[in-house]
Amino acid sequence: SNFGIQESLNRLGISSQNPGTSTGQVWINSQSNYLASYSPVDGKKIAEIQVTDNDGYEAVVSKSQQAFEIWRQVPAPRRGEIVREIGNALREVKADLGKLVSYEMGKSYQEGLGEVQEMIDICDFAVGLSRQLYGLTMHSERPGHRMYEQWHPLGIVGIISAFNFPVAVWSWNAAIAWVCGDVCIWKPSEKAPLSALACQKIVAPIFEKHGMPEGISSLIVGDYQVGEWMTQDSRVPLISATGSTRMGKIVGKTVAERLGRSLLELGGNNAIVISEHADLDMAIRGALFGAVGTAGQRCTSTRRLIIQENVYEEVKSRLASAYSKLVIGNPLDETNHVGPLIDRDAVNAYLSAIEKVKASGGKAVVAGGVLEGEGFESGCYVLPAIYEAENHFEIVQHETFAPILYLIKYKILPEAIALHNGVPQGLSSAIMTLNMREAEAFLSHVGSDCGIANVNIGTSGAEIGGAFGGEKETGGGRESGSDAWKAYMRRQTNTINYSTALPLAQGIKFDI
Numbered sequence: 181s182n183f184g185i186q187e188s189l190n191r192l193g194i195s196s197q198n199p200g201t202s203t204g205q206v207w208i209n210s211q212s213n214y215l216a217s218y219s220p221v222d223g224k225k226i227a228e229i230q231v232t233d234n235d236g237y238e239a240v241v242s243k244s245q246q247a248f249e250i251w252r253q254v255p256a257p258r259r260g261e262i263v264r265e266i267g268n269a270l271r272e273v274k275a276d277l278g279k280l281v282s283y284e285m286g287k288s289y290q291e292g293l294g295e296v297q298e299m300i301d302i303c304d305f306a307v308g309l310s311r312q313l314y315g316l317t318m319h320s321e322r323p324g325h326r327m328y329e330q331w332h333p334l335g336i337v338g339i340i341s342a343f344n345f346p347v348a349v350w351s352w353n354a355a356i357a358w359v360c361g362d363v364c365i366w367k368p369s370e371k372a373p374l375s376a377l378a379c380q381k382i383v384a385p386i387f388e389k390h391g392m393p394e395g396i397s398s399l400i401v402g403d404y405q406v407g408e409w410m411t412q413d414s415r416v417p418l419i420s421a422t423g424s425t426r427m428g429k430i431v432g433k434t435v436a437e438r439l440g441r442s443l444l445e446l447g448g449n450n451a452i453v454i455s456e457h458a459d460l461d462m463a464i465r466g467a468l469f470g471a472v473g474t475a476g477q478r479c480t481s482t483r484r485l486i487i488q489e490n491v492y493e494e495v496k497s498r499l500a501s502a503y504s505k506l507v508i509g510n511p512l513d514e515t516n517h518v519g520p521l522i523d524r525d526a527v528n529a530y531l532s533a534i535e536k537v538k539a540s541g542g543k544a545v546v547a548g549g550v551l552e553g554e555g556f557e558s559g560c561y562v563l564p565a566i567y568e569a570e571n572h573f574e575i576v577q578h579e580t581f582a583p584i585l586y587l588i589k590y591k592i593l594p595e596a597i598a599l600h601n602g603v604p605q606g607l608s609s610a611i612m613t614l615n616m617r618e619a620e621a622f623l624s625h626v627g628s629d630c631g632i633a634n635v636n637i638g639t640s641g642a643e644i645g646g647a648f649g650g651e652k653e654t655g656g657g658r659e660s661g662s663d664a665w666k667a668y669m670r671r672q673t674n675t676i677n678y679s680t681a682l683p684l685a686q687g688i689k690f691d692i
């Protein structure tokens with residue numbers, strides 16, 4: 181059968197109907213309905229999973245609160261040791277989990293494996309971090325005083341994830357949050373709940389094996405309404421939400437109303453500037469993978485190419501020729517380059533974006549279209565498209581989560597940077613150039629306004645070691661590497677007086 185997917189599902193413990201609410205090893209039955217997960221690969225129903233009801237949610241939060249009392253007292257390096265074992269468990273199931281991600285979400289099997297590798301990598305990172313949750317020491321202005329800061333765990337971290345990275349984004353949050361001493365409640369995308377179910381089954385036995393309580397890793401399932409229980413809940417001090425800007429504006433506002441913290445990872449509208457000084461072979465390859473990889477469904481997908489006029493025609497024709505060689509089909513088959521979009525709604529959004537760019541005056545370089553016939557029965561397979569456009573077109577200003585690439589022409593670099601930054605989003609960016617002045621200008625404070633800025637690599641994909649996230653309507657959050665862990669902890673400044681006097685700060689006198 182379909183590249184052994186059934187065998188992988190069996191090994192991951194997924195049956196045709198599954199409970200979806202879990203505090204670890206314990207699964208809670210709900211009164212509510214089942215949610216079906218359909219594969220965009222072949223349109224078939226993979227399995228059903230029960231939606232969390234309010235009682236289930238309350239049970240999860242209460243267990244999480246109790247678990248936090250215990251987990252925060254486990255020394256951080258010991259927490260790291262448990263995360264190390266989670267990384268090892270993921271190494272063992274890499275092929276099966278990668279295949280499920282590919283089948284449920286539609287990305288290529290290679291990318292599914294890459295996503296699991298990212299989970300393994302962030303576990304390794306978190307293990308090291310568990311011994312490096314450093315604070316600073318400061319010199320006090322008062323004699324006989326010492327000042328320092330320390331980082332304490334926050335409590336429950338609510339993780340809301342998007343369909344396109346159904347497992348990696350959770351692990352970026354959870355692995356770091358756990359070593360920080362937090363407990364996590366995960367609400368995965370309703371479009372990829374089975375991948376989340378599989379993860380919960382992988383990690384729960386490891387916490388149990390170490391004698392840890394239920395509630396350190398919990399799962400709740402459902403659509404935005406289940407997500408709203410968390411965003412409105414002041415027992416959840418941090419909401420880390422990944423998804424559309426539309427979602428982020430609602431979540432950000434809801435969490436802010438209760439003065440909670442949110443970490444938002446939202447949409448991008450990423451561009452590559454291709455200079456006349458670019459290595460065009462590299463530029464074409466970077467643009468191609470960035471635009472069509474994961475069928476354009478990465479937050480870092482390349483949506484715009486801003487091309488210097490002297491190389492514009494060459495880039496355009498070479499891209500058109502590369503696109504003509506793309507093989508589209510079942511993503512589990514490693515000979516295919518591009519798989520399906522997530523569902524038919526996404527196909528409609530793709531078609532409507534093409535209509536809009538045409539109506540605005542955009543010209544087709546590669547027209548696109550929906551594939552039909554054998555192998556394309558799910559109705560989710562589309563042809564990657566290229567349109568010549570202008571940056572100010574309304575549709576170009578928006579993120580369409582599909583493989584549509586817009587070509588925009590420029591004359592001089594400051595103009596390219598202005599076009600580049602002239603969108604509401606600010607996630608990932610790149611310049612292709614061998615000219616050092618151009619590269620440095622692009623990275624400088626008057627260059628790219630994005631959270632990620634690259635030279636001579638594309639916009640798509642990132643390593644876990646860096647802080648990941650973006651500015652403006654991308655939401656401002658940072659996850660994964662560098663010091664992103666600080667978002668999962670609370671900072672405490674401590675002043676200790678070891679003298680026999682009690683001097684006040686700023687030299688204030690208050691003698692009676």
Ligand code: NAD
Pocket residue numbers: 340341342343344345349367368369370402403404405406407408411422423424425426427428430431444445446447448478479480579581607649650654
């Ligand atoms: P989406 O916004 O439709 O859904 C994302 C998640 O938010 C889902 O779990 C959904 O149930 C939940 N949700 C939606 N409305 C909510 C609400 N009002 N309250 C609480 N939860 C709510 O996004 P999607 O279609 O799954 O994913 C695609 C989007 O995600 C794209 O815009 C993409 O750029 C973005 N994305 C961003 C990053 C990043 O790191 N910046 C990473 C991956 C995806």
